[in-house]
Amino acid sequence: MLTKAVVVVRTGVLALDDRPVPQAQPDQAVVRVVYGGICGSDLHYWRSGRIGESVLRAPMVLGHEIVGVVERAAGDGSGPAAGTRVAVHPAQVCGACELCGRGDQHLCPELRYFGSAARDPHTDGGFAEHLVVPAGRLVPIPDGLDLRTAALAEPASVVLHGLRRLERLGQSVEGRDVLVTGAGPIGLLAVALTHAANARSVTVTDLHDQPLDVARRIGATRTIRADQATEVPAVDVAVESSGAPPAVTMALEALRPGGAIVQIGHLPVDGVTAPLHLAVTRELTVAGSSRFSSELPEALAIMAAHPEHFAPVVSAVFPYGEVEAAFHQAADPSRSSKVLLAFGADS
Template identity: 45%
Template structure:
């Protein structure tokens, strides 16, 4: 639970029994996301500031304890509860519903408490039964993989198949973008980052070329560029290195407020700049891809017990060492 910038605590909170249409899940693993790190370090993610104690976490998997499914069933949790009534929901764009509740988010007040709890109660329609044989430690990547799949799809139908794609930023989302691009048929995947360790992971999950930012030219123009670093420099690189008429997808979370970028390139080169925010149906695709053996295991670099949450968060912020850091929440991590 985060109480403000730098103030992270492991606390006892009152529990309750699930009501009609709800499922109680004993959480096995929780993945520490970049947004969790922003809440920890900055007390905010972009324009979403912590105004009350907030349980973090939205990348969670576990086993059913009570509800409409058999006790012990391995499940993943879709973290979003859209309103279902707005124009975006009616247009099947529920991921940008302005009224959506999202686990571990300060976007609304009162905040939506998150999934880094031993027992989590969620609506039954957010629960996905995991395929037999899919390890919980791998299944916890379904949520961030969904973000990556959505980003790739935002480039357009069949936009990456057989194409050269540039990815700026090799954090967990950038690495999962690489895996999704490989699965989607990209011919070349060039990845840039400031550090060697994440670039080595990028090569393991499908990058055809890796570049230490600022040391080499990315080479030929890319048809599509996906910005996953959440930095103005990364966005600039994408806009400068995508070919005329190309597409840039912004999936990295940029800081709140204004971000400077070479906007003249949008006009003179007729570029398409599109955002990618969260996901919806891609969650089911992500689970299916993971069950089918998508090679993403190297992305998980560290696992900590819940009692060492602060240590986990501090390490997760060190990109020279860690990629995806997991918390063992309840201790029940059997396959």
């Protein structure tokens, strides 16, 4: 069987290719993909041919934010039954190293991620009509949560992982003032999640009005244009989602003594100059956060409990045949938040 797939051929070139659907092994299920969210990494491979140290060397199927319906359950009886609506965990790990053993699978040295050029050969992604996936990597979507909103589950899990990292370090957001720098999809999901976690206030910064408007709709108590001379209020917790060096400085300077920052946005590989002396004088907690491990079911549960705070993050849905238009819109933060590709009927 062949499936249509969205492939980045080389820098600046996208194509729809017919790809064979692999024969499912006994522990694998066949998923009919309904939606795939366009991530910043997909845009980087398209526009620049790389993201950080991961360089595109051959055509690759993009996409790792995938939801759909189990079309054929795993033959060994594991995983969800046919007809189950599922989110796909996009990581492949060894499961045998020390990091996997202690629950840090996202740090596994053998990690492969859907739609990633970090390894050669590259790991194809999920922007296709059909996928063959290990049944253990499928998470059922709660009843009542529509698939369009559920397509945010993977990036929401990335944010949730960062927040849980802070909690393990004794830094909860509940009842505290939060700053989110950058109102792209990750930043907006940070707004929704910190609001759902009963933060006392959530201040959001960005360079564009449209994402700040969305931020106010989903729980932000204050929004600030980062390119305008507006004072940022003092906060207890900062979620840095933009990956912009000036935002790191802004976040550190806004933190009260004893506060914490979690860095989720990818920073330049050549380093960042930031006022880290404040980490000493204010006894700040500074944490990094990479992808996620086991947070996908919890993220889906939170989204199902507060769908009104997550649904507005999806700003547009394009049929996969209009992938060029979808990518161009997703690349413009002044008019889009999360853009989805639709691969099948949402039933």
